Amino acid sequence: MKKVYLILFTCMLFISFLGHAEVRINGFASIYGGKTLDEGESLYGYSDEIDWQNGSLFAIQLSSDLSEGLSATAQVLARGNNDFNAEFEWAYLTYSISENSQISTGKLRIPFYRYSDFLDVGYAYRWAKPPQSVYNLNFSTYEGVSYLHTSYISEWDSSLQVLYGAVDTEFSAITDSDRGQLKDTFGFNWTLSNDWFMTRVAYLVTEATIDLSGSADLSALIGGLQAYGLTEQRSNIEVIEDDAYFAAIGIGINHENIIFDAEYTEFEIDNSIFAKQQQYYVSIGYQFDSITLSLTYENNDDENSRDQFNQVPRVIPGPNGIEIPIVVPNSNIYLQDVTNSALASQRASSDTYSLTVKYDFHTSATFKAQLTKLEDDLTGVNTGLLLFGVDLVF
Template identity: 25%
Template sequence: MFKLSHLSLSLLVVPCSGLAAISLTDNFSISGFGSTSITQSDNSVPIFVHREITDDVCYDCDTIFGLQADLAITDAFNASVQVIKRPQDEWSDPELEWAYLSYEYQNFTFHGGRLRIPLFLVSQYYYVGQAYPWARPPQSVYDSLLGVTYYDGLSAAWQFDLNDEIVMSVSPFYGFGRKNDIDVGNSTITVDADHLAGFAAELNGFDYRIHFSYLNTQYTMTTDVNPQKETLNIYTLGAEYLYEDWQFMAEVHSDNIQSNWYLSAAYSWQDFTPYVVYEESHQRRKTKGATVGVRYDVTSSISLNAEWQGVYMKRSDYEQGDIGQFIYPPVVAGEDKDANLYTLMLNFIF
């Protein structure tokens, strides 16, 4: 069940919620998605940006709820709006995650407005837990931008057939300057970006896809003692391959200050999908991690994940005050350098 829905999702490159949309009129539909969990670690220092899981049982560290409205204005013009209560948001203060107009002309699609940054394999449906096998996308890669997932600007996509079996798409994008306030523990980091510009390219075959992206931005960390403009060049490469009942995924992220990667394998057996993940982070964060879990598809729109995840640091990095995947260095609190997390997750779409 999961493999078929995920393959359709990969080829269409649309949010999973679109597969279960409620049509209110011939040209207007509403869809939704959400996730919630019971989770706990064995370390008192909060771990994972915006999730901040500790050794206290948490019932809302992963809570997500989103609504999306899609309007077909004409055959060529479309509009889409998505509002999400993310893990870091209060229910009274959700985020406008995207809001754009699109225009299709032959093999080209143009977008303008608030758009998702297309860096990774699951960027377009990052908050839709029903769309991927894990309880959370691997933090080594997907937390590398500190939870920044969208930009305000323009993009264009050119899709064409390389042959009868391979479709390629190329999508340049440009984002205007904006400030991002990122809450990390009890402090707030403000990143003032002048712009972001880049492109994404993707190959889609019958049972695989390969994704590459590049992003350039200039920014200032306004919380620095002496703020200076920095230039960041980000490169990502990801691949997904389906073989019979197996799904393999791998991604690499590299920029001026860090390099991160993960490998994932999942096996679909009836309504169950056991999976494993191995990941590493280097330079800015120095950690290794392993995940073992199983997903159970209750229906085509509801799933459960039971997952164990271990996050580890070298003793030397720990003693030097490395932050790893934690919100602040565990050595400061006299806590252990490693953490084991246990998660029971519920995902749904409608």
């Protein structure tokens, strides 16, 4: 697939050289430093040693109107947390069916969140890092088609996006890179806005497969359940073509100098080790001319439902009325207990508070500093993080 993007990219350059179409070049960049406030702590990939790579990125976007309503766009992004290796973040063709509807195909952004479309363009939002309790999925693009329809409903601008496609990537599910696929991903994203208010709702469904072999403990548990012929219980841990959904709602207000944002998301992969995740944030900001101050509260709550526990029997009937205990070989550790603790290990609960200062010191650049404190409600550990940097568009 990567080759296809490279061909598209080369074609666009070639077309521009031939002078048949104008190629617009835009770009953006972020340079961020960050460190946790206390020794030995880590948060969002930062440690107590100051780091300049994790939140830094450079991107170039080429777009070209080919003719008859057809346009091509490719964005190449180099992320600091990927050693600044340049990769195609997205590459797609768009066809304008009419003034208010268009269809795109290629590698596109999944509209999980309000700021998904320009997640990497820090210049376009007021945080140094969008609220991570909500903006927590580590993948953001899919391959497929997207249909966008814009219209006016009395005084409101309506924007409805319907998408269909698939994802093939490394998730950070159990380890930092677990190979996985989402197929038959189908969803919609509807935004309604006027001059000072916006609201959105998004809903996506998919069939998820995630390779859990990166975790030795889970692999052993899955093997153990299979050895006892507990196929159903095994499939309730594994993620093989399991149904999953993602739902989001959000509102935003920008009235006079007051900025307010709130988003709630939840998602779950049915019949899997993974817990249902629910999270939200509320952020209020005030704009003093070129300086914007923001206060943000985030909450995250992940938990497997009670009916998923104790599904593994402690014994199975053997010959002559003997009951065979279901245990880890050569031990008295019951697989029921191991399974329960694997399900319980997915529990997470936290509160996060952030204070952000954004200073627009140039029409194309903004400086931000953010202080974040995460309180883990399960361990009682508090972690502080300081982030500061510059976002540019060019």
